[in-house]
Amino acid sequence: MKRARARAEKPKASPFDGYRRREVPPPDPELTQVGPGTPCGEYLRRFWQPVAFARDLTSAPLRVRILGEDLVVFRDRGGRVGVLHRHCAHRGTSLEFGIPLERGIRCCYHGWVYDVDGRCLETPGEPAGSRLKERIWQGAYPTHEFAGLVFAYLGPLDRRPAFPIYDSYDVPGHQLMPAAKFALPCNWLQVKDNSMDPVHTAFLHALSSGYQFTEAFGAVPELDWTLTDAGMVYLATRRVGDLVWVRVCDFMPPNVHQFTREIEEASDPKAASRPVIIRWAVPNDDTHTTNFELAQVDPAWGLTPEQVGRPGFGQSDDRPYAERQRFPADFDAQSSQRTIAVHALEHLASTDRGVIMLRRIVRDGIRAVARGRDPDGTRWPDGKAIHTFTQDVVLRVPPAPSVEADRRLLRTTGRSVIANGRSERS
Numbered sequence: 001m002k003r004a005r006a007r008a009e010k011p012k013a014s015p016f017d018g019y020r021r022r023e024v025p026p027p028d029p030e031l032t033q034v035g036p037g038t039p040c041g042e043y044l045r046r047f048w049q050p051v052a053f054a055r056d057l058t059s060a061p062l063r064v065r066i067l068g069e070d071l072v073v074f075r076d077r078g079g080r081v082g083v084l085h086r087h088c089a090h091r092g093t094s095l096e097f098g099i100p101l102e103r104g105i106r107c108c109y110h111g112w113v114y115d116v117d118g119r120c121l122e123t124p125g126e127p128a129g130s131r132l133k134e135r136i137w138q139g140a141y142p143t144h145e146f147a148g149l150v151f152a153y154l155g156p157l158d159r160r161p162a163f164p165i166y167d168s169y170d171v172p173g174h175q176l177m178p179a180a181k182f183a184l185p186c187n188w189l190q191v192k193d194n195s196m197d198p199v200h201t202a203f204l205h206a207l208s209s210g211y212q213f214t215e216a217f218g219a220v221p222e223l224d225w226t227l228t229d230a231g232m233v234y235l236a237t238r239r240v241g242d243l244v245w246v247r248v249c250d251f252m253p254p255n256v257h258q259f260t261r262e263i264e265e266a267s268d269p270k271a272a273s274r275p276v277i278i279r280w281a282v283p284n285d286d287t288h289t290t291n292f293e294l295a296q297v298d299p300a301w302g303l304t305p306e307q308v309g310r311p312g313f314g315q316s317d318d319r320p321y322a323e324r325q326r327f328p329a330d331f332d333a334q335s336s337q338r339t340i341a342v343h344a345l346e347h348l349a350s351t352d353r354g355v356i357m358l359r360r361i362v363r364d365g366i367r368a369v370a371r372g373r374d375p376d377g378t379r380w381p382d383g384k385a386i387h388t389f390t391q392d393v394v395l396r397v398p399p400a401p402s403v404e405a406d407r408r409l410l411r412t413t414g415r416s417v418i419a420n421g422r423s424e425r426s
């Protein structure tokens, strides 16, 4: 009701009416603010979040900003990883200048030492027998290392979920490897919106900029989305002569998605190929986001860890502006939707159904947390792999006699690919 009234108050669009419509309303705070105590921030804190690659933990601590909090990640010489509040509990010097010890980290300023759980182990300037350290704790978060990524849990300890294991972590013949890390100067949600927006692969990555992947991506797909136990998927189904190519990608709330490599030519029938990239969009704060990726790599590709660790084409700001203008890609499309996309100014269309569903999953999760419940995506049976669907599959399916009948055939074919292993939620 409230929404209908708000819509009615919008000025009616007409020619040359920029002056009447120049005001920019604020972004949706419920979905976009990530700091401590905000509804979305408390939601995101209920999940394990990647904070660093293990490869980046050298003899020096790593300064990071996660969910609006200034933190430091380090590995002590005993091999344990710590994620601590950045500013020392003594007088605030940054622990990025600290010295990792056999046990814990020593602040550079007056030498106080903190263990990975935040316990103060030494206050060396104090008199012998001082019991000050027994009262001091540096803010600390639990960590979990997995496949070369360091995860931290920034939420309330009594609500810490099991670490989720997706079935895509185990792909026969492949090796799960740490891959790229790249930052975008914008809000996390528009980065994630992109993951359930498959029509952009036909425009941004093919028709607008020239073919950035394969020519097969240039055919506008028949689109479908559905909820799954793990979250949701999109189905992008394309007709290529006598063949039908179904591309499936998963979104796992709150901020994970996975996809296959964009190399499908769809020139021959082929069995499903499993996901090769799993990506987290971790908010640094409301206006900065870092993507962390794991990749499934076939050793036959002969890739070095450095090659696996490079961001894909157009994912980061590593190209000159003039080139990005002529051949824009994901970084440009996502970060230019304003620093924080303003939903009140959007005109969502039929191709945005996946974006609408994704935002609803996030909003439902935020409201569940606000009501004191556990959000979807945090209750996994211990040790059991979570079923996901990401794949490319090419089937021989001759076209139906009419365009409309063929669209229906494409949708049915798409749904048939994910029929097994999905419980009906949509």
Ligand code: FES
Pocket: 088, 089, 090, 091, 092, 093, 107, 108, 109, 110, 111, 112
């Ligand atoms: S500020 Fe860290 S020991 Fe004094």
Ligand SMILES: [Fe+2]
Pocket: 200, 201, 205, 330
């Ligand atoms: Fe893209």
